[in-house]
Amino acid sequence: MRSETIFKYGVRLYIGVFFLYLFTPLIVMGLATFNDSRFPTISPWRGATLKWFEALAQDGAMWEALANSLIVALGVLLIAVPIGVCCALFLSTYQGRGKTFVYSLMMSPLLTPGVIVGISALIFWRGLDVNGGIMLTVIAQTTFITAYVMLMVLARLQRFDRTLENAALSLGANQWQTFRRILLPYLKPAIYSAAAIAFLQSFENYNTTLFVKGYDTTLTVYIASKVRTGLTPAVNALGLVLIALTVVLAVVYEIKRRQELKQSE
Numbered sequence: 694m695r696s697e698t699i700f701k702y703g704v705r706l707y708i709g710v711f712f713l714y715l716f717t718p719l720i721v722m723g724l725a726t727f728n729d730s731r732f733p734t735i736s737p738w739r740g741a742t743l744k745w746f747e748a749l750a751q752d753g754a755m756w757e758a759l760a761n762s763l764i765v766a767l768g769v770l771l772i773a774v775p776i777g778v779c780c781a782l783f784l785s786t787y788q789g790r791g792k793t794f795v796y797s798l799m800m801s802p803l804l805t806p807g808v809i810v811g812i813s814a815l816i817f818w819r820g821l822d823v824n825g826g827i828m829l830t831v832i833a834q835t836t837f838i839t840a841y842v843m844l845m846v847l848a849r850l851q852r853f854d855r856t857l858e859n860a861a862l863s864l865g866a867n868q869w870q871t872f873r874r875i876l877l878p879y880l881k882p883a884i885y886s887a888a889a890i891a892f893l894q895s896f897e898n899y900n901t902t903l904f905v906k907g908y909d910t911t912l913t914v915y916i917a918s919k920v921r922t923g924l925t926p927a928v929n930a931l932g933l934v935l936i937a938l939t940v941v942l943a944v945v946y947e948i949k950r951r952q953e954l955k956q957s958e
Contacts, residue, residue: 719936726929733926748927755931758915761827765902765911766895768831769838773891776835777842778884784843785850803840807900810837815904825907833905834895841894842887849883 729742814833861871899913
């Protein structure tokens with residue numbers, strides 16, 4: 694009993710330390726937003742202020758960079774998710790000798806450093822008269838983010854019961870009806886999760902974006918440039934706004950999910 698008690702409290706201590714490690718930087722960042730200091734820090738504390746939210750509202754370059762990041766992330770989402778789902782469906786049904794090679798080929802962009810992906814994309818597409826910008830950033834990011842989508846959907850497909858498809862086909866359904874009414878509903882949780890991962894991976898990407906962005910600066914590149922020239926707590930204010938928005942969306946989603954669960958019962 695004593696060893697079980699020690700183990701139980703040890704696990705609780707570990708979880709507490711883990712969450713403390715996880716959330717302490719976010720708490721410090723949020724507090725620095727209200728510190729009347731030109732540096733993003735809480736020490737020394739120079740008094741509470743809301744002026745950094747005003748500075749954020751007036752920082753047109755930051756809002757433009759944020760808009761570019763959102764546009765790129767949406768573009769990557771619209772391209773990477775369909776391609777990743779198709780790749781996963783192909784790998785789950787293909788049984789040829791070259792399956793391992795095809796899988797390795799599809800995974801290779803994910804294992805390649807982002808700097809190499811960015812430089813390679815820039816050199817290749819410049820040869821086709823496609824210069825740096827939002828379009829090239831979407832293309833470059835899609836090359837490796839598609840692999841994330843493929844992996845998540847493929848993991849879901851490995852637990853799928855193929856006899857359901859065979860039963861539907863034997864009852865007169867065609868391939869499209871089988872996919873739309875049986876396979877797609879089963880894959881929806883994985884597709885939604887993969888879409889969220891793809892969006893976040895694109896939004897926070899720096900290494901690849903730096904080489905293909907052209908004159909269209911994204912938020913990560915903008916913040917990195919501000920670190921060299923002088924970072925202000927206006928960046929903290931933006932981070933706090935994004936965190937608050939994320940929490941609100943998560944709460945709304947959880948409430949909606951519980952309501953749907955109650956209705957299904």
